[in-house]
Amino acid sequence: xxxxxxxxxxxxxxxxxxxxxxxxxxxxxxxxxxxxxxxxxxxxxxxxxxxxxxxxxxxxxxxxxxxxxxxxxxxxxxxxxxxxxxxxxxxxxxxxxxxxxxxxxxxxxxxxxxxxxxxxxxxxxxxxxxxxxxxxxxxxxxxxxxxxxxxxxxxxxxxxxxxxxxxxxxxxxxxxxxxxxxxxxxxxxxxxxxxxxxxxxxxxxxxxxxxxxxxxxxxxxxxxxxxxxxxxxxxxxxxxxxxxxxxxxxxxxxxxxxxxxxxxxxxxxxxxxxxxxxxxxxxxxxxxxxxxxxxxxx
Amino acid sequence: xxxxxxxxxxxxxxxxxxxxxxxxxxxxxxxxxxxxxxxxxxxxxxxxxxxxxxxxxxxxxxxxxxxxxxxxxxxxxxxxxxxxxxxxxxxxxxxxxxxxxxxxxxxxxxxxxxxxxxxxxxxxxxxxxxxxxxxxxxxxxxxxxxxxxxxxxxxxxxxxxxxxxxxxxxxxxxxxxxxxxxxxxxxxxxxxxxxxxxxxxxxxxxxxxxxxxxxxxxxxxxxxxxxxxxxxxxxxxxxxxxxxxxxxxxxxxxxxxxxxxxxxxxxxxxxxxxx
Numbered sequence: 001x002x003x004x005x006x007x008x009x010x011x012x013x014x015x016x017x018x019x020x021x022x023x024x025x026x027x028x029x030x031x032x033x034x035x036x037x038x039x040x041x042x043x044x045x046x047x048x049x050x051x052x053x054x055x056x057x058x059x060x061x062x063x064x065x066x067x068x069x070x071x072x073x074x075x076x077x078x079x080x081x082x083x084x085x086x087x088x089x090x091x092x093x094x095x096x097x098x099x100x101x102x103x104x105x106x107x108x109x110x111x112x113x114x115x116x117x118x119x120x121x122x123x124x125x126x127x128x129x130x131x132x133x134x135x136x137x138x139x140x141x142x143x144x145x146x147x148x149x150x151x152x153x154x155x156x157x158x159x160x161x162x163x164x165x166x167x168x169x170x171x172x173x174x175x176x177x178x179x180x181x182x183x184x185x186x187x188x189x190x191x192x193x194x195x196x197x198x199x200x201x202x203x204x205x206x207x208x209x210x211x212x213x214x215x216x217x218x219x220x221x222x223x224x225x226x227x228x229x230x231x232x233x234x235x236x237x238x239x240x241x242x243x244x245x246x247x248x249x250x251x252x253x254x255x256x257x258x259x260x261x262x263x264x265x266x267x268x269x270x271x272x273x274x275x276x277x278x279x280x281x282x283x284x285x286x287x288x289x290x291x292x293x294x295x296x297x298x
Numbered sequence: 299x300x301x302x303x304x305x306x307x308x309x310x311x312x313x314x315x316x317x318x319x320x321x322x323x324x325x326x327x328x329x330x331x332x333x334x335x336x337x338x339x340x341x342x343x344x345x346x347x348x349x350x351x352x353x354x355x356x357x358x359x360x361x362x363x364x365x366x367x368x369x370x371x372x373x374x375x376x377x378x379x380x381x382x383x384x385x386x387x388x389x390x391x392x393x394x395x396x397x398x399x400x401x402x403x404x405x406x407x408x409x410x411x412x413x414x415x416x417x418x419x420x421x422x423x424x425x426x427x428x429x430x431x432x433x434x435x436x437x438x439x440x441x442x443x444x445x446x447x448x449x450x451x452x453x454x455x456x457x458x459x460x461x462x463x464x465x466x467x468x469x470x471x472x473x474x475x476x477x478x479x480x481x482x483x484x485x486x487x488x489x490x491x492x493x494x495x496x497x498x499x500x501x502x503x504x505x506x507x508x509x510x511x512x513x514x515x516x517x518x519x520x521x522x523x524x525x526x527x528x529x530x531x532x533x534x535x536x537x538x539x540x541x542x543x544x545x546x547x548x549x550x551x552x553x554x555x556x557x558x559x560x561x562x563x564x565x566x567x568x569x570x571x572x573x
Contacts, residue, residue: 008470009398015476016399019389023446026386030424030443031412037423054426099317106310116560117318120325123556125505127523128545131530132328135538141342143327175321180567187568236416239507243527257418261508264422273422280419287414 042274048267057270064274074275076251077259083166084173084255085234092174092230093223096181101211103182104189115186119179126176130243133172134159137244159245162252169240169253177233181226188222189215221294228290232283325549332356332543339538355543363540365547367518368525375440375510375521376503382445383499384492390446391454392480396466406455409448417508425512435516444503450495457491458484494566497559504552522548 037054042064044057068074099118103111121129136143137158145155158168192215200210238257241247247254247262254262256279264272326346331339333351359365393399394406424443425434433439461484469479485492510521520528526544530536556563 012397012476013399015480016393016397016402018477019393019397019480020405022386023390023451026442026446027408027412027448029427031415031420031448034420034423034427035412035415037426038419041423041426051426051429054423054430102310102314106307107314110311112561114314114318115564116557118321119560119564120553120556121321123501123552124325125507125523125526125548125552127505127507127527128328128548129324131526131541131545132324134530135331135339135542136324136327141340141344143323143344146343175324183564183567232414232416236418238418239523239527243530246531257508260418261512264425264512269422269426276419276422280416283414283416 038273039277041270042277044270046270046273048269050269060270064271065278067271068275068278073251073254074256074259077254077256080166080252080254081235081237081256084170084237085231087167088170088173088234089227089230091170092178093181093227095174096178096226097185097223099178099182100185100189101215104186105207115183118182121176122179124176126239127243129172129176130240133168134244137168137172160249162248162250165245165249165252169237169244172240172244173234173237177230181230184222184226185219188219192218224290224293228286231286235279235283235286325553328542328549329546332539332546334539334542336537336539339542355537355539356547358537359540359543359547363525363529363544364517365522365525365544368520368522369547371437371440371519372504372521372523374437376500378441379444379503380496380499382441383447383450384496386446387450387495388454388458388485388488388492389480390451391456391458392484394451394455395458395461396463396484397476409451409455412448413452415448421509421512424509428513434513435519437519439513440510440519440521443509444506447499450499453495454488454491457488461487490562490566493559493562497555497563498566500555501552504548 041054043060043062045060045063046054046057050057103114107114137145139145139155139157139160142155142158144158148155156164158164196214197210200214205213236257237255238261241253241255241258242261245253247258256275260272260275260279263275327344330346330348332355333353334345334348335350335352335354338345338349390405390409394402394409428434428439433442465483465487466479469483474482505523506521507523507527510524511527514520514524517525522544526541526548529544530541
């Protein structure tokens with residue numbers, strides 16, 4: 001015997017609430033509440049001595065934000081983060097795109113094998129990778145400078161020279177992360193109809209022209225998605241300087257996340273919260289930009 | 299025809315192979331180095347194969363540095379976080395994909411809006427919360443905040459939207475309860491999505507660093523990345539062999555998981571990318 005329609009609808013509604021209940025509780029406690037609390041804290045002078053009484057604190061208005069913008073070390077950290085993102089994202093995407101195009105069109109055998117190899121660094125812990133790269137980047141007996149020596153290049157003292165420390169971290173980030181972008185590009189490339197390429201080649205278009213006028217325009221939504229997700233990840237970079245340089249030399253690699261963590265370690269919770277909100281705002285702007293750009297095309 | 303297209307391209311394998319060697323060699327050097335003695339790791343020029351391979355670094359790692367405890371912590375946290383995500387994310391995903399209820403739209407908006415909230419935004423108040431709840435320095439503090447993720451909900455919802463609604467109607471006609479329909483009809487069909495979510499969550503948890511670093515302040519609660527990072531940046535004199543062995547211990551298990559499930563995994567990444 002089946003139930004009447006309204007009774008069934010009520011049953012479905014009850015079931016739905018039952019299904020979403022654990023999510024709602026966990027989400028409220030561990031995401032929604034901290035996001036709100038973080039904003040509240042950023043407007044107060046909360047310090048570690050207020051840990052047990054997080055509401056018995058002085059209201060500081062925008063003081064923490066003003067302090068952040070005036071803090072030379074935060075400005076350095078913000079500039080370093082911008083450097084990491086603005087150089088690192090294009091470099092990572094360029095390597096990924098070249099790898100994806102070559103794997104898609106250039107070869108017919110061992111494609112899965114190369115894809116697997118190039119993707120491997122992505123799954124590994126940044127901490128472990130950073131520990132290993134600290135060796136590889138060593139000045140005199142590091143593997144990278146040894147290999148550069150084979151072709152007659154005297155490599156820099158990567159992690160000891162303030163001009164080369166950030167390029168070294170960017171190089172490592174590109175190495176670790178291009179695999180994700182490559183996989184997504186490959187999926188995007190496979191969605192480009194082969195008939196378009198064939199038609200263009202009959203009309204005499206070369207490989208470069210076809211890439212420029214067929215592949216690239218069709219790949220634009222994918223490119224946009226990947227650049228935004230990569231940028232969001234890079235905006236938070238933390239493990240690399242934490243393990244490899246401790247922010248040095250001469251603060252050349254301290255990142256916004258790392259400086260936030262350092263202030264938290266000093267017990268300046270209000271100040272740290274203000275800085276994490278600033279990072280959040282930048283990420284939100286980048287995300288909003290993505291939705292906007294995607295909608296314009298869709 | 300493919301033969302024709304790639305006829306003169308054999309040389310492409312040369313730069314590809316060089317690139318592959320460049321990408322993989324840090325891992326090879328790491329694993330080989332973990333069997334070397336101190337002197338050889340710092341040798342100039344660097345060596346590849348260990349002159350006298352030994353397991354010394356590994357025995358020290360587990361006897362002197364308690365890496366056994368850290369390994370266990372990492373494994374417990376990763377397994378429970380993965381189990382939680384598989385269960386809770388598919389529950390919410392199903393409700394959002396196939397059921398009608400008040401607040402559904404709002405819930406979906408919330409999930410989408412919080413997809414990108416990074417850990418660096420919430421870690422300070424989360425730390426205050428955890429301390430006041432008496433959970434500091436405990437494994438639940440490492441697990442509870444990650445039991446369900448908006449990303450997982452989104453992934454499961456996207457997959458379930460594509461399942462035929464007729465199956466659910468058929469279940470209802472047969473008199474099955476809504477929860478039973480979810481558990482017995484829908485969930486068994488979600489294998490591919492659950493596999494993707496499971497692997498992604500496991501790797502994310504295993505490699506997670508900022509939050510465990512913040513909240514685990516006693517050695518007994520360290521996870522592997524935290525222990526490795528603190529040892530590598532510590533004040534005490536560092537043994538390089540232990541660092542390489544430690545890095546190998548962190549990387550190798552996920553590498554094995556990855557190699558076993560790689561096809562599913564890579565397909566999962568590709569589909570989350572193009573949606």
